[in-house]
Amino acid sequence: MSTCGEFLVKQLEAWGVDTVFGIPGVHTVELYRGLPHSTIRHITPRHEQGAGFMADGYARVSGKPGVCFIITGPGMTNILTAMAQAYADSIPMLVISSVNERERLGLGKGYLHELPNQRALTAGVTAFSHTLMSVEELPAVLARAFAVFEGQRPRPVHIELPLDIITAPAGHLRVQARSSVSRPAPALAQLREAAAKLRAAKRPLLLLGGGCVAAQVEARALAMALDAPTALTINAKGLLPPGHPLLLGSNQSLVPVRQLALQADVVLAIGTELGETDYDVVFDGNFKLGGELIRIDIDAQQLLRNFAPSLAIQSDARLAMRMLLADLPAGELRADSPGARRTAAVQAQLAEDLSGWAHYRQLFDTLLGALPQARFVGDSTQTVYSGNHLVELDGARRWFNSSTGYGTLGYGLPAAIGARLAEPGRPVICLIGDGGLQFSLAELASAVEARVGIIVLLWNNCGYGEIKRYMQRRDITPLGVDIYTPDFIALAHGFGCAAERARDHAHLAELLGDAPQDRPLLIEIAEAPPFHP
Ligand SMILES: Cc1ncc(C[n+]2csc(CCOP(=O)(O)OP(=O)(O)O)c2C)c(N)n1
Ligand SMILES: [Mg+2]
16 A cells, blocks of 8 residues: 555656755655665755755756655755745745644644744745645646646645644545646737737847747847847856847846936836846846836746836747747847947947956866857856956856855755756856855765766865955945865865866866766865966
8 A cells, every 4th residue: 555655756757757856864764765666866965955956057947846854843844945045036935744643733743844834934935835634636746746837827835744644644645647738828919919019119128037948049039130239147048159240148237237227118028027137137126127117026026126118018938039039120140230239339348347357267267168058057266256247157047156145155056966867968167155155065966976976176166255345335344254274175075076176267177078977076266366366
């Protein structure tokens, strides 16, 4: 007689889940009973926050939900930060946890791992959180979770199984086929109105966000059809390739792009929150739109946040783009089109504004010279901040980090592991600082164990450099920012990784070329010459 825990594994397997991230405990062992008999791979992190970040990186690359098995109480409080990070960036994540027996819920008697109300804790960082009160409900609740992942704005979902439910007999349940849920298409009248406004626009501007990552072909066609300079959020990077004549990059916080935004007569924003960490990293409130704003977003409420549009179109990004394209002249890509000339003028100014970062440009030239197909998974450090402005890649889902949105230190390493597991054939470079790495250093052990070959590019300035500068700018005596920094090379060796300090760019290129495929390579770069003036 199979149990609910075993049935769950079979149902997940049938719906295409191939990887689960988790640390087992006495409360979840019954979720593990069925795993060895399935095709699902189990990855063991060293902390539940690592499980959540791995699932996040896996989801961003694969487009599929990242799935975690987590114990009651401390496991759930540990993963909460990663769920919040995924919530902020609209990442699909399925967190399955245990919880105490139904008849023990909410009693406060001090049972093992007991929380007053575990589900309430996750409610704020999920599309929904659900306590399974009967075995029979399981297929329908799982189906609702997948409906969130594929039919609406993706967000984490938490399903908790009481201990007596996990072990309850489930032999009478049949594994169900997945019922696909469609994504919303735009209302026709609104879409026609948008197309008419865009056809009449003299100085259009296109703003694309992470909601467009599955619509790369359409994004390129739309930029061309509109002849519109195009700004990408960090999560949308790669939608237009480097050197594209209409690409403004991700520089919405810099003056030249802001001036262009003010001068634009029609702005089309698709799948973007228009949020602070992409449009105003200087926190001065000066990203402003001069012309008319048309927004397309799958989330009705998001259409009205931050900037009020004259046309708010609730739709899946790709469907709306396809329908718009059918209503617009095809256009062609020309270096001398009005849109390309407006873009080139901005790019010339940007090159001047960013000239102080020539050393970072050289670093990225070395990285991409050695590994042109690399994916960059970042934390929140100097190489990430500079790369957000300097780096363009051909292809979405190749550049993401925790410098935007929720902004959690420690994200980079586990997320890079998840990313590499999702697409093992593509090199992954984790951009991380000495501060950020110390949050999740132990995940090096998980990577060695799972034979995951990632490159950890450690930018070492022996401290919380960004915060130190921020204190200095505000005339605060730096405190708590010059942290003791361990010998990372020795530590990495201790974890079983390859590790070396890069002497110069040529040495760095050599190290990258020889990176092992089956365990991490940590490359330490000192924030000093020759890598930094
Ligand atoms: C969980 C968490 N705690 C604190 C911070 C605040 N914070 C942002 S950047 C930063 C410094 C990070 O240091 P490091 O990773 O070495 O990068 P650096 O700024 O030195 O390049 C800190 C402490 C944060 N973003 N997340
Ligand atoms: Mg640092």
